[in-house]
Amino acid sequence: MAAPQSDEFCILMNKRPNLQQCADPQTECITCPIRKMALFRGIPEEELGWTQEFRDAQYLLPARKTLYREGDIAHSIYTLFDGWVILFKILDNGKRQVLRFVLPGDFFGFQVNGTGAAAGYTHGALALVESTLCAFPRTRLRSMMEKQPQLAIGLAEMGMHDMTLCQHHLIGTGRKNARESIAFLLLELFYRVRMQMLNGFDEATDSIIFPLTQEDIGDAIGLTSVHVNRVLKEMEREGLIRCQRKRLTILGEEALMEIGQFDPGMIAPKELV
Amino acid sequence: MAAPQSDEFCILMNKRPNLQQCADPQTECITCPIRKMALFRGIPEEELGWTQEFRDAQYLLPARKTLYREGDIAHSIYTLFDGWVILFKILDNGKRQVLRFVLPGDFFGFQVNGTGAAAGYTHGALALVESTLCAFPRTRLRSMMEKQPQLAIGLAEMGMHDMTLCQHHLIGTGRKNARESIAFLLLELFYRVRMQMLNGFDEATDSIIFPLTQEDIGDAIGLTSVHVNRVLKEMEREGLIRCQRKRLTILGEEALMEIGQFDPGMIAPKELV
DNA sequence: CTGTTTTATTGATTTAAATCAATAAAACGG
Protein backbone atom coordinates (compact mmCIF):
# COMPACT_ATOMS: atom_id res chain seq x y z
CA MET A 1 0.00 0.00 0.00
CA ALA A 2 1.46 3.32 -1.04
CA ALA A 3 1.84 5.98 1.60
CA PRO A 4 -0.36 8.96 0.83
CA GLN A 5 1.59 11.65 -1.01
CA SER A 6 4.51 9.34 -1.69
CA ASP A 7 7.36 10.58 -3.87
CA GLU A 8 5.99 8.58 -6.73
CA PHE A 9 2.62 10.15 -6.23
CA CYS A 10 4.09 13.65 -6.33
CA ILE A 11 6.07 12.93 -9.49
CA LEU A 12 3.03 11.46 -11.11
CA MET A 13 0.79 14.35 -10.15
CA ASN A 14 3.21 16.89 -11.54
CA LYS A 15 3.13 15.18 -14.85
CA ARG A 16 -0.48 13.95 -14.87
CA PRO A 17 -2.49 16.97 -13.76
CA ASN A 18 -5.83 15.28 -14.35
CA LEU A 19 -5.26 12.52 -11.81
CA GLN A 20 -6.65 12.53 -8.30
CA GLN A 21 -5.41 10.06 -5.74
CA CYS A 22 -8.18 7.88 -4.39
CA ALA A 23 -9.18 8.27 -0.77
CA ASP A 24 -8.10 5.47 1.56
CA PRO A 25 -8.89 2.70 1.98
CA GLN A 26 -7.75 1.76 -1.51
CA THR A 27 -8.61 -1.60 -2.96
CA GLU A 28 -5.90 -4.11 -2.10
CA CYS A 29 -4.45 -6.32 -4.82
CA ILE A 30 -5.10 -9.41 -2.75
CA THR A 31 -8.84 -8.78 -2.67
CA CYS A 32 -9.03 -7.19 -6.11
CA PRO A 33 -12.23 -8.31 -7.85
CA ILE A 34 -10.79 -7.95 -11.32
CA ARG A 35 -7.53 -9.70 -10.56
CA LYS A 36 -8.53 -12.95 -12.19
CA MET A 37 -8.66 -11.23 -15.58
CA ALA A 38 -5.79 -8.90 -15.07
CA LEU A 39 -2.07 -9.14 -15.39
CA PHE A 40 -1.62 -10.87 -12.07
CA ARG A 41 -4.14 -13.60 -12.68
CA GLY A 42 -1.56 -16.38 -12.77
CA ILE A 43 0.18 -15.26 -9.62
CA PRO A 44 -0.58 -17.20 -6.45
CA GLU A 45 -2.26 -15.49 -3.49
CA GLU A 46 0.78 -15.71 -1.26
CA GLU A 47 2.85 -13.76 -3.77
CA LEU A 48 0.48 -10.83 -4.09
CA GLY A 49 2.17 -8.99 -1.27
CA TRP A 50 4.86 -7.73 -3.58
CA THR A 51 2.30 -6.95 -6.26
CA GLN A 52 0.77 -4.58 -3.80
CA GLU A 53 4.18 -3.28 -2.86
CA PHE A 54 5.02 -2.85 -6.53
CA ARG A 55 1.87 -0.87 -7.07
CA ASP A 56 2.11 2.83 -6.60
CA ALA A 57 -1.48 3.78 -5.83
CA GLN A 58 -4.98 4.02 -7.20
CA TYR A 59 -6.04 7.17 -9.01
CA LEU A 60 -9.22 8.69 -10.31
CA LEU A 61 -9.32 10.20 -13.79
CA PRO A 62 -12.39 12.33 -14.63
CA ALA A 63 -14.49 11.74 -17.74
CA ARG A 64 -13.12 13.10 -21.05
CA LYS A 65 -9.75 13.90 -19.48
CA THR A 66 -6.39 12.96 -20.94
CA LEU A 67 -4.19 10.69 -18.83
CA TYR A 68 -1.14 11.23 -21.00
CA ARG A 69 -0.26 12.39 -24.48
CA GLU A 70 2.03 10.86 -27.06
CA GLY A 71 5.63 11.67 -26.14
CA ASP A 72 4.99 12.27 -22.43
CA ILE A 73 7.62 10.74 -20.19
CA ALA A 74 6.36 7.30 -19.24
CA HIS A 75 6.70 7.03 -15.46
CA SER A 76 3.87 4.57 -14.99
CA ILE A 77 2.10 1.62 -16.45
CA TYR A 78 -1.56 1.16 -15.58
CA THR A 79 -4.29 -1.36 -14.98
CA LEU A 80 -7.78 -0.01 -15.54
CA PHE A 81 -9.74 -0.87 -12.43
CA ASP A 82 -13.00 0.74 -13.46
CA GLY A 83 -14.16 2.91 -16.35
CA TRP A 84 -13.36 3.11 -20.03
CA VAL A 85 -10.15 4.46 -21.64
CA ILE A 86 -9.10 4.83 -25.27
CA LEU A 87 -5.53 4.80 -26.58
CA PHE A 88 -5.06 6.90 -29.70
CA LYS A 89 -2.61 8.61 -31.98
CA ILE A 90 -2.97 12.03 -33.62
CA LEU A 91 -1.55 12.34 -37.16
CA ASP A 92 0.17 15.32 -38.72
CA ASN A 93 -3.03 16.17 -40.58
CA GLY A 94 -4.87 16.38 -37.26
CA LYS A 95 -6.80 13.16 -37.76
CA ARG A 96 -7.05 10.74 -34.86
CA GLN A 97 -6.77 6.96 -34.92
CA VAL A 98 -8.11 5.04 -31.94
CA LEU A 99 -5.68 2.16 -31.33
CA ARG A 100 -7.33 0.34 -28.45
CA PHE A 101 -10.35 0.34 -26.20
CA VAL A 102 -9.20 -0.32 -22.64
CA LEU A 103 -11.77 -2.01 -20.39
CA PRO A 104 -11.52 -2.92 -16.69
CA GLY A 105 -8.80 -5.49 -16.07
CA ASP A 106 -6.80 -4.37 -19.10
CA PHE A 107 -3.20 -3.31 -18.78
CA PHE A 108 -1.77 -0.38 -20.75
CA GLY A 109 0.94 2.25 -20.93
CA PHE A 110 3.86 -0.09 -21.57
CA GLN A 111 4.33 0.88 -25.22
CA VAL A 112 7.06 3.47 -25.27
CA ASN A 113 9.72 4.91 -27.54
CA GLY A 114 13.24 5.02 -26.15
CA THR A 115 14.55 3.35 -23.03
CA GLY A 116 15.04 4.01 -19.34
CA ALA A 117 13.83 7.17 -17.66
CA ALA A 118 13.57 9.11 -20.93
CA ALA A 119 11.08 6.73 -22.52
CA GLY A 120 7.96 8.42 -23.88
CA TYR A 121 4.53 6.95 -24.58
CA THR A 122 3.94 6.05 -28.23
CA HIS A 123 0.27 7.10 -28.01
CA GLY A 124 -2.15 9.17 -25.95
CA ALA A 125 -4.67 7.91 -23.38
CA LEU A 126 -8.08 9.46 -22.70
CA ALA A 127 -10.86 8.50 -20.29
CA LEU A 128 -14.30 8.30 -21.90
CA VAL A 129 -15.97 8.14 -18.48
CA GLU A 130 -14.65 8.66 -14.97
CA SER A 131 -12.08 5.91 -14.49
CA THR A 132 -10.13 4.35 -11.66
CA LEU A 133 -6.55 3.32 -12.40
CA CYS A 134 -3.93 1.29 -10.58
CA ALA A 135 -0.50 2.74 -11.35
CA PHE A 136 2.79 0.86 -11.22
CA PRO A 137 6.24 2.41 -11.66
CA ARG A 138 7.54 1.45 -15.09
CA THR A 139 11.16 1.24 -14.06
CA ARG A 140 10.58 -1.73 -11.80
CA LEU A 141 8.78 -3.83 -14.38
CA ARG A 142 11.78 -5.77 -15.60
CA SER A 143 13.08 -6.69 -12.17
CA MET A 144 9.56 -7.71 -11.17
CA MET A 145 9.33 -9.95 -14.19
CA GLU A 146 12.64 -11.52 -13.38
CA LYS A 147 11.44 -12.21 -9.86
CA GLN A 148 8.08 -13.51 -11.12
CA PRO A 149 8.33 -15.20 -14.53
CA GLN A 150 4.57 -15.64 -14.37
CA LEU A 151 4.29 -11.88 -14.81
CA ALA A 152 6.26 -11.97 -18.05
CA ILE A 153 4.16 -14.85 -19.32
CA GLY A 154 1.03 -12.92 -18.39
CA LEU A 155 2.32 -9.86 -20.20
CA ALA A 156 3.11 -11.91 -23.29
CA GLU A 157 -0.36 -13.45 -23.20
CA MET A 158 -2.09 -10.12 -22.77
CA GLY A 159 0.05 -8.74 -25.57
CA MET A 160 -1.15 -11.56 -27.75
CA HIS A 161 -4.76 -10.79 -26.94
CA ASP A 162 -4.27 -7.09 -27.73
CA MET A 163 -2.53 -8.08 -30.92
CA THR A 164 -5.50 -10.17 -32.01
CA LEU A 165 -7.84 -7.24 -31.44
CA CYS A 166 -5.51 -4.89 -33.29
CA GLN A 167 -5.35 -7.29 -36.23
CA HIS A 168 -9.12 -7.49 -36.35
CA HIS A 169 -9.32 -3.71 -36.43
CA LEU A 170 -6.78 -3.75 -39.23
CA ILE A 171 -8.92 -6.22 -41.15
CA GLY A 172 -11.88 -3.93 -40.55
CA THR A 173 -10.26 -0.76 -41.83
CA GLY A 174 -8.43 -2.57 -44.59
CA ARG A 175 -10.93 -4.97 -46.06
CA LYS A 176 -14.43 -4.36 -44.70
CA ASN A 177 -16.92 -1.69 -45.66
CA ALA A 178 -18.51 0.72 -43.19
CA ARG A 179 -21.44 -1.50 -42.33
CA GLU A 180 -19.34 -4.62 -41.75
CA SER A 181 -16.75 -2.76 -39.77
CA ILE A 182 -19.29 -1.04 -37.51
CA ALA A 183 -21.18 -4.28 -36.90
CA PHE A 184 -17.93 -5.93 -35.85
CA LEU A 185 -16.90 -3.12 -33.52
CA LEU A 186 -20.27 -2.95 -31.78
CA LEU A 187 -20.25 -6.69 -31.18
CA GLU A 188 -16.64 -6.73 -30.06
CA LEU A 189 -17.27 -4.07 -27.44
CA PHE A 190 -20.59 -5.60 -26.46
CA TYR A 191 -18.95 -8.97 -25.85
CA ARG A 192 -15.93 -7.56 -24.09
CA VAL A 193 -18.02 -5.45 -21.74
CA ARG A 194 -20.44 -8.27 -21.08
CA MET A 195 -17.67 -10.80 -20.52
CA GLN A 196 -16.21 -8.47 -17.93
CA MET A 197 -19.60 -7.92 -16.26
CA LEU A 198 -20.32 -11.63 -16.18
CA ASN A 199 -17.06 -11.95 -14.33
CA GLY A 200 -18.99 -12.04 -11.09
CA PHE A 201 -21.60 -9.44 -10.49
CA ASP A 202 -24.06 -9.12 -13.35
CA GLU A 203 -26.12 -11.34 -15.58
CA ALA A 204 -26.49 -11.63 -19.32
CA THR A 205 -28.21 -8.70 -20.96
CA ASP A 206 -28.69 -7.36 -24.46
CA SER A 207 -27.72 -3.86 -23.40
CA ILE A 208 -24.50 -2.20 -22.21
CA ILE A 209 -23.36 1.25 -21.20
CA PHE A 210 -21.66 2.63 -24.27
CA PRO A 211 -19.90 5.95 -23.81
CA LEU A 212 -18.41 6.31 -27.32
CA THR A 213 -19.41 9.23 -29.48
CA GLN A 214 -19.96 8.62 -33.16
CA GLU A 215 -16.69 10.40 -33.72
CA ASP A 216 -14.91 7.90 -31.43
CA ILE A 217 -16.36 5.07 -33.47
CA GLY A 218 -15.29 6.74 -36.69
CA ASP A 219 -11.77 7.31 -35.39
CA ALA A 220 -11.52 3.64 -34.47
CA ILE A 221 -12.49 2.31 -37.88
CA GLY A 222 -11.38 5.06 -40.21
CA LEU A 223 -14.70 6.73 -41.05
CA THR A 224 -16.17 10.18 -40.57
CA SER A 225 -18.73 10.65 -37.81
CA VAL A 226 -21.25 11.66 -40.48
CA HIS A 227 -20.94 8.33 -42.19
CA VAL A 228 -20.99 6.43 -38.90
CA ASN A 229 -24.25 8.20 -38.12
CA ARG A 230 -25.84 7.18 -41.39
CA VAL A 231 -24.89 3.53 -40.92
CA LEU A 232 -26.05 3.45 -37.28
CA LYS A 233 -29.37 5.03 -38.21
CA GLU A 234 -29.85 2.49 -40.94
CA MET A 235 -29.10 -0.34 -38.50
CA GLU A 236 -31.62 1.15 -36.08
CA ARG A 237 -34.25 1.36 -38.83
CA GLU A 238 -33.59 -2.30 -39.61
CA GLY A 239 -34.10 -3.18 -35.94
CA LEU A 240 -30.57 -4.51 -35.48
CA ILE A 241 -29.50 -2.18 -32.69
CA ARG A 242 -30.59 0.68 -30.51
CA CYS A 243 -27.83 3.20 -29.77
CA GLN A 244 -28.73 6.31 -27.80
CA ARG A 245 -28.13 8.04 -24.51
CA LYS A 246 -24.77 6.33 -24.00
CA ARG A 247 -26.38 2.92 -24.14
CA LEU A 248 -26.11 0.25 -26.82
CA THR A 249 -28.71 -2.49 -27.23
CA ILE A 250 -28.08 -5.43 -29.54
CA LEU A 251 -31.42 -6.55 -31.02
CA GLY A 252 -30.27 -8.61 -34.00
CA GLU A 253 -27.22 -10.42 -32.68
CA GLU A 254 -27.23 -13.18 -35.28
CA ALA A 255 -27.70 -10.80 -38.19
CA LEU A 256 -24.99 -8.47 -36.89
CA MET A 257 -22.56 -11.36 -36.51
CA GLU A 258 -23.20 -12.32 -40.10
CA ILE A 259 -22.70 -8.75 -41.30
CA GLY A 260 -19.59 -8.09 -39.25
CA GLN A 261 -18.09 -11.58 -39.67
CA PHE A 262 -17.77 -11.73 -35.93
CA ASP A 263 -17.16 -14.85 -33.85
CA PRO A 264 -16.98 -14.36 -30.07
CA GLY A 265 -14.32 -17.06 -29.79
CA MET A 266 -11.82 -15.05 -31.72
CA ILE A 267 -11.68 -12.24 -29.20
CA ALA A 268 -11.38 -14.54 -26.19
CA PRO A 269 -8.25 -14.02 -24.08
CA LYS A 270 -5.32 -16.02 -25.42
CA GLU A 271 -3.11 -18.48 -23.67
CA LEU A 272 0.39 -19.39 -24.69
CA VAL A 273 0.06 -23.12 -25.30
CA MET B 1 20.10 -31.04 -32.95
CA ALA B 2 17.07 -32.99 -34.06
CA ALA B 3 17.62 -36.50 -35.29
CA PRO B 4 16.79 -36.79 -38.99
CA GLN B 5 13.20 -38.00 -39.51
CA SER B 6 12.33 -37.52 -35.84
CA ASP B 7 8.74 -38.09 -34.75
CA GLU B 8 8.19 -34.39 -34.66
CA PHE B 9 9.52 -34.12 -38.17
CA CYS B 10 7.11 -36.77 -39.40
CA ILE B 11 4.12 -35.15 -37.72
CA LEU B 12 5.10 -31.82 -39.15
CA MET B 13 5.61 -33.14 -42.65
CA ASN B 14 2.23 -34.81 -42.68
CA LYS B 15 0.59 -31.54 -41.89
CA ARG B 16 2.91 -29.15 -43.73
CA PRO B 17 3.37 -30.76 -47.15
CA ASN B 18 5.35 -27.84 -48.54
CA LEU B 19 8.19 -28.17 -46.06
CA GLN B 20 11.48 -29.87 -46.77
CA GLN B 21 13.89 -30.70 -43.99
CA CYS B 22 17.26 -29.05 -44.46
CA ALA B 23 20.25 -31.24 -45.15
CA ASP B 24 22.72 -31.63 -42.28
CA PRO B 25 24.68 -29.91 -40.94
CA GLN B 26 21.95 -27.55 -39.79
CA THR B 27 22.82 -24.21 -38.31
CA GLU B 28 23.24 -24.54 -34.57
CA CYS B 29 21.53 -22.08 -32.27
CA ILE B 30 24.78 -21.33 -30.49
CA THR B 31 26.40 -20.03 -33.65
CA CYS B 32 23.23 -18.62 -35.19
CA PRO B 33 24.04 -15.34 -36.96
CA ILE B 34 20.58 -13.91 -36.41
CA ARG B 35 20.33 -14.87 -32.76
CA LYS B 36 21.10 -11.42 -31.48
CA MET B 37 17.87 -10.13 -33.03
CA ALA B 38 15.77 -13.16 -32.41
CA LEU B 39 13.82 -14.51 -29.53
CA PHE B 40 16.85 -15.88 -27.75
CA ARG B 41 18.87 -12.71 -27.84
CA GLY B 42 18.75 -12.19 -24.07
CA ILE B 43 19.74 -15.73 -23.26
CA PRO B 44 23.35 -16.34 -22.25
CA GLU B 45 25.60 -18.55 -24.38
CA GLU B 46 25.86 -21.28 -21.81
CA GLU B 47 22.09 -21.72 -21.78
CA LEU B 48 21.68 -22.16 -25.51
CA GLY B 49 22.10 -25.89 -25.23
CA TRP B 50 18.48 -26.33 -24.30
CA THR B 51 17.38 -23.83 -26.94
CA GLN B 52 18.91 -26.17 -29.46
CA GLU B 53 17.33 -29.12 -27.75
CA PHE B 54 13.99 -27.32 -27.74
CA ARG B 55 14.26 -26.68 -31.43
CA ASP B 56 12.82 -29.29 -33.69
CA ALA B 57 14.72 -28.73 -36.92
CA GLN B 58 15.35 -26.35 -39.79
CA TYR B 59 13.09 -26.52 -42.83
CA LEU B 60 13.02 -25.11 -46.30
CA LEU B 61 9.81 -23.63 -47.70
CA PRO B 62 9.74 -22.93 -51.46
CA ALA B 63 8.73 -19.55 -52.89
CA ARG B 64 5.00 -18.77 -53.06
CA LYS B 65 4.12 -21.83 -50.98
CA THR B 66 1.79 -21.83 -48.00
CA LEU B 67 3.31 -22.91 -44.68
CA TYR B 68 -0.05 -23.17 -42.96
CA ARG B 69 -3.62 -21.93 -43.38
CA GLU B 70 -5.94 -20.36 -40.87
CA GLY B 71 -7.40 -23.08 -38.67
CA ASP B 72 -4.62 -25.62 -39.24
CA ILE B 73 -3.56 -27.42 -36.08
CA ALA B 74 -0.67 -25.45 -34.63
CA HIS B 75 2.07 -27.95 -33.86
CA SER B 76 4.94 -25.53 -34.27
CA ILE B 77 6.08 -22.01 -33.75
CA TYR B 78 8.75 -20.64 -36.06
CA THR B 79 11.68 -18.31 -36.35
CA LEU B 80 12.38 -17.15 -39.87
CA PHE B 81 16.05 -17.82 -40.49
CA ASP B 82 16.18 -16.61 -44.07
CA GLY B 83 13.62 -15.44 -46.63
CA TRP B 84 10.39 -13.45 -46.47
CA VAL B 85 7.02 -14.65 -45.15
CA ILE B 86 3.63 -12.92 -44.93
CA LEU B 87 0.91 -13.66 -42.39
CA PHE B 88 -2.58 -13.03 -43.69
CA LYS B 89 -6.26 -13.65 -43.23
CA ILE B 90 -8.86 -14.40 -45.91
CA LEU B 91 -12.31 -12.87 -45.35
CA ASP B 92 -15.68 -14.37 -46.20
CA ASN B 93 -15.86 -12.15 -49.29
CA GLY B 94 -12.59 -13.66 -50.50
CA LYS B 95 -10.55 -10.55 -49.84
CA ARG B 96 -7.17 -10.95 -48.17
CA GLN B 97 -5.62 -8.80 -45.44
CA VAL B 98 -1.89 -9.05 -44.89
CA LEU B 99 -1.32 -8.86 -41.14
CA ARG B 100 2.45 -8.96 -40.88
CA PHE B 101 5.62 -9.10 -42.92
CA VAL B 102 7.98 -11.60 -41.34
CA LEU B 103 11.68 -10.94 -41.92
CA PRO B 104 14.71 -12.98 -40.80
CA GLY B 105 14.99 -13.11 -37.03
CA ASP B 106 11.23 -12.66 -36.55
CA PHE B 107 9.23 -15.14 -34.56
CA PHE B 108 5.72 -16.21 -35.64
CA GLY B 109 3.04 -18.86 -35.42
CA PHE B 110 2.20 -18.40 -31.74
CA GLN B 111 -1.19 -16.76 -32.34
CA VAL B 112 -3.75 -19.51 -32.07
CA ASN B 113 -7.39 -20.05 -31.26
CA GLY B 114 -8.16 -22.64 -28.61
CA THR B 115 -5.74 -24.35 -26.26
CA GLY B 116 -3.59 -27.43 -26.04
CA ALA B 117 -3.16 -29.85 -28.88
CA ALA B 118 -6.33 -28.68 -30.67
CA ALA B 119 -5.19 -25.07 -31.04
CA GLY B 120 -5.41 -23.75 -34.60
CA TYR B 121 -3.56 -20.86 -36.20
CA THR B 122 -5.57 -17.61 -36.35
CA HIS B 123 -4.06 -16.71 -39.74
CA GLY B 124 -2.29 -18.19 -42.74
CA ALA B 125 1.44 -18.00 -43.55
CA LEU B 126 2.92 -17.82 -47.04
CA ALA B 127 6.52 -17.60 -48.25
CA LEU B 128 7.12 -14.83 -50.80
CA VAL B 129 10.55 -16.27 -51.63
CA GLU B 130 12.28 -19.51 -50.72
CA SER B 131 12.60 -19.38 -46.94
CA THR B 132 14.44 -21.24 -44.20
CA LEU B 133 12.59 -21.76 -40.93
CA CYS B 134 13.55 -22.96 -37.47
CA ALA B 135 10.63 -24.88 -35.97
CA PHE B 136 9.94 -25.35 -32.26
CA PRO B 137 7.22 -27.57 -30.79
CA ARG B 138 4.46 -25.31 -29.48
CA THR B 139 3.54 -27.53 -26.57
CA ARG B 140 6.84 -27.02 -24.84
CA LEU B 141 6.78 -23.24 -24.97
CA ARG B 142 5.26 -22.67 -21.55
CA SER B 143 7.60 -25.00 -19.69
CA MET B 144 10.53 -23.46 -21.52
CA MET B 145 9.42 -20.01 -20.44
CA GLU B 146 9.10 -21.14 -16.89
CA LYS B 147 12.62 -22.53 -17.04
CA GLN B 148 13.94 -19.38 -18.74
CA PRO B 149 12.05 -16.23 -17.70
CA GLN B 150 14.23 -14.36 -20.17
CA LEU B 151 12.34 -16.15 -22.93
CA ALA B 152 8.99 -14.83 -21.68
CA ILE B 153 10.42 -11.33 -21.45
CA GLY B 154 11.78 -11.68 -24.96
CA LEU B 155 8.42 -12.86 -26.20
CA ALA B 156 6.67 -9.94 -24.52
CA GLU B 157 9.16 -7.51 -26.06
CA MET B 158 8.82 -8.98 -29.52
CA GLY B 159 5.06 -8.90 -29.10
CA MET B 160 5.32 -5.23 -28.29
CA HIS B 161 7.36 -4.60 -31.41
CA ASP B 162 4.87 -6.47 -33.58
CA MET B 163 2.09 -4.55 -31.90
CA THR B 164 3.71 -1.23 -32.80
CA LEU B 165 3.96 -2.28 -36.44
CA CYS B 166 0.36 -3.49 -36.44
CA GLN B 167 -0.80 -0.19 -34.96
CA HIS B 168 1.07 1.73 -37.64
CA HIS B 169 -0.61 -0.35 -40.30
CA LEU B 170 -3.92 0.38 -38.63
CA ILE B 171 -3.16 4.09 -38.73
CA GLY B 172 -2.30 3.71 -42.40
CA THR B 173 -5.48 1.94 -43.42
CA GLY B 174 -7.61 4.02 -41.09
CA ARG B 175 -6.37 7.54 -41.46
CA LYS B 176 -3.92 7.87 -44.34
CA ASN B 177 -4.60 8.08 -48.05
CA ALA B 178 -3.10 5.74 -50.62
CA ARG B 179 0.01 7.83 -51.24
CA GLU B 180 0.82 8.31 -47.55
CA SER B 181 0.16 4.72 -46.73
CA ILE B 182 2.30 3.35 -49.56
CA ALA B 183 5.17 5.71 -48.74
CA PHE B 184 5.09 4.50 -45.15
CA LEU B 185 5.01 0.82 -46.07
CA LEU B 186 7.89 1.10 -48.53
CA LEU B 187 10.03 2.90 -45.97
CA GLU B 188 9.10 0.52 -43.18
CA LEU B 189 10.13 -2.51 -45.20
CA PHE B 190 13.20 -0.74 -46.56
CA TYR B 191 14.37 0.08 -43.04
CA ARG B 192 13.53 -3.31 -41.59
CA VAL B 193 15.36 -5.16 -44.36
CA ARG B 194 18.32 -2.85 -44.20
CA MET B 195 18.52 -2.99 -40.41
CA GLN B 196 18.65 -6.75 -40.67
CA MET B 197 21.29 -6.65 -43.41
CA LEU B 198 23.42 -4.22 -41.45
CA ASN B 199 23.30 -6.75 -38.68
CA GLY B 200 26.66 -8.06 -39.81
CA PHE B 201 27.15 -8.77 -43.43
CA ASP B 202 26.16 -5.89 -45.69
CA GLU B 203 26.57 -2.17 -45.95
CA ALA B 204 24.15 0.70 -46.30
CA THR B 205 22.45 0.88 -49.67
CA ASP B 206 19.49 2.64 -51.20
CA SER B 207 18.19 -0.57 -52.73
CA ILE B 208 16.73 -3.80 -51.37
CA ILE B 209 15.34 -7.03 -52.75
CA PHE B 210 11.59 -6.55 -52.68
CA PRO B 211 9.54 -9.65 -53.53
CA LEU B 212 6.05 -8.19 -52.98
CA THR B 213 3.62 -8.01 -55.86
CA GLN B 214 1.45 -4.93 -56.15
CA GLU B 215 -1.40 -7.10 -54.95
CA ASP B 216 0.55 -7.98 -51.78
CA ILE B 217 1.06 -4.27 -51.14
CA GLY B 218 -2.63 -3.60 -51.73
CA ASP B 219 -3.67 -6.41 -49.39
CA ALA B 220 -1.43 -4.98 -46.69
CA ILE B 221 -2.86 -1.47 -46.81
CA GLY B 222 -6.39 -2.04 -48.02
CA LEU B 223 -6.13 -0.96 -51.65
CA THR B 224 -6.62 -2.65 -55.02
CA SER B 225 -3.53 -3.59 -56.99
CA VAL B 226 -4.73 -1.24 -59.75
CA HIS B 227 -4.64 1.73 -57.43
CA VAL B 228 -1.30 0.67 -55.93
CA ASN B 229 0.09 0.59 -59.46
CA ARG B 230 -1.10 4.11 -60.21
CA VAL B 231 0.46 5.49 -57.05
CA LEU B 232 3.76 3.63 -57.55
CA LYS B 233 3.99 4.83 -61.15
CA GLU B 234 3.36 8.39 -60.02
CA MET B 235 6.09 8.09 -57.39
CA GLU B 236 8.47 6.75 -60.05
CA ARG B 237 7.62 9.65 -62.36
CA GLU B 238 8.40 12.02 -59.49
CA GLY B 239 11.77 10.33 -58.96
CA LEU B 240 10.97 9.19 -55.42
CA ILE B 241 11.44 5.47 -55.97
CA ARG B 242 12.28 2.82 -58.50
CA CYS B 243 10.33 -0.40 -58.08
CA GLN B 244 10.80 -3.14 -60.64
CA ARG B 245 12.16 -6.63 -61.08
CA LYS B 246 11.64 -7.50 -57.41
CA ARG B 247 13.90 -4.67 -56.35
CA LEU B 248 12.99 -1.43 -54.58
CA THR B 249 15.23 1.63 -54.70
CA ILE B 250 14.55 4.62 -52.48
CA LEU B 251 15.60 7.79 -54.32
CA GLY B 252 13.80 10.48 -52.33
CA GLU B 253 14.08 9.27 -48.77
CA GLU B 254 13.42 12.64 -47.14
CA ALA B 255 10.40 13.38 -49.31
CA LEU B 256 8.97 9.92 -48.75
CA MET B 257 9.37 10.25 -45.00
CA GLU B 258 7.46 13.49 -45.15
CA ILE B 259 4.69 11.97 -47.27
CA GLY B 260 4.36 8.81 -45.22
CA GLN B 261 4.92 10.45 -41.82
CA PHE B 262 7.59 7.89 -41.17
CA ASP B 263 10.26 8.07 -38.46
CA PRO B 264 12.74 5.16 -38.34
CA GLY B 265 12.85 5.35 -34.55
CA MET B 266 9.26 4.32 -34.20
CA ILE B 267 9.78 0.92 -35.77
CA ALA B 268 12.91 0.12 -33.75
CA PRO B 269 12.67 -3.02 -31.59
CA LYS B 270 11.13 -2.28 -28.20
CA GLU B 271 12.48 -3.02 -24.77
CA LEU B 272 10.40 -3.37 -21.66
CA VAL B 273 11.88 -0.63 -19.46
C1' DC C 1 13.45 -21.88 -75.96
C1' DT C 2 8.39 -21.67 -75.84
C1' DG C 3 3.87 -21.75 -74.53
C1' DT C 4 1.34 -20.61 -70.27
C1' DT C 5 0.40 -18.17 -66.21
C1' DT C 6 1.05 -14.38 -63.36
C1' DT C 7 1.84 -9.62 -62.74
C1' DA C 8 1.92 -4.87 -64.36
C1' DT C 9 -0.07 -1.11 -66.81
C1' DT C 10 -3.46 2.15 -68.53
C1' DG C 11 -8.12 4.02 -69.73
C1' DA C 12 -13.18 4.58 -68.86
C1' DT C 13 -16.78 4.41 -65.54
C1' DT C 14 -18.94 3.76 -61.07
C1' DT C 15 -19.38 4.07 -56.15
C1' DA C 16 -18.65 4.25 -51.13
C1' DA C 17 -17.49 7.46 -48.26
C1' DA C 18 -15.81 12.30 -47.59
C1' DT C 19 -16.83 16.95 -47.46
C1' DC C 20 -19.68 20.96 -46.92
C1' DA C 21 -23.50 22.88 -44.66
C1' DA C 22 -27.27 23.63 -41.70
C1' DT C 23 -30.18 22.50 -37.85
C1' DA C 24 -31.74 19.68 -33.81
C1' DA C 25 -30.93 17.42 -29.64
C1' DA C 26 -28.17 16.37 -25.59
C1' DA C 27 -24.92 17.20 -22.20
C1' DC C 28 -22.57 20.34 -19.28
C1' DG C 29 -21.08 24.21 -16.10
C1' DG C 30 -22.39 27.44 -13.04
Add this chain to the structure above:
DNA sequence: CCGTTTTATTGATTTAAATCAATAAAACAG
Protein backbone atom coordinates in the same frame (compact mmCIF):
# COMPACT_ATOMS: atom_id res chain seq x y z
C1' DC D 1 -32.74 26.34 -14.57
C1' DC D 2 -30.25 28.56 -18.54
C1' DG D 3 -26.94 29.71 -21.69
C1' DT D 4 -23.06 27.32 -23.94
C1' DT D 5 -20.76 23.61 -25.96
C1' DT D 6 -20.70 19.17 -27.75
C1' DT D 7 -22.87 15.61 -30.27
C1' DA D 8 -26.27 13.86 -33.50
C1' DT D 9 -28.85 14.18 -37.68
C1' DT D 10 -29.94 14.96 -42.52
C1' DG D 11 -29.38 16.77 -47.31
C1' DA D 12 -26.48 18.16 -51.36
C1' DT D 13 -22.18 17.69 -53.65
C1' DT D 14 -17.53 16.08 -54.44
C1' DT D 15 -13.80 12.84 -54.57
C1' DA D 16 -10.53 9.04 -53.74
C1' DA D 17 -10.43 4.71 -54.79
C1' DA D 18 -12.97 0.64 -56.72
C1' DT D 19 -14.49 -1.70 -60.58
C1' DC D 20 -14.51 -3.13 -65.30
C1' DA D 21 -11.82 -4.00 -69.24
C1' DA D 22 -8.12 -4.69 -72.29
C1' DT D 23 -3.31 -5.29 -73.40
C1' DA D 24 1.75 -5.59 -72.33
C1' DA D 25 5.47 -7.41 -69.88
C1' DA D 26 7.61 -10.66 -66.88
C1' DA D 27 8.12 -14.95 -64.67
C1' DC D 28 7.74 -19.77 -64.81
C1' DA D 29 7.46 -24.82 -66.11
C1' DG D 30 8.76 -28.25 -68.95
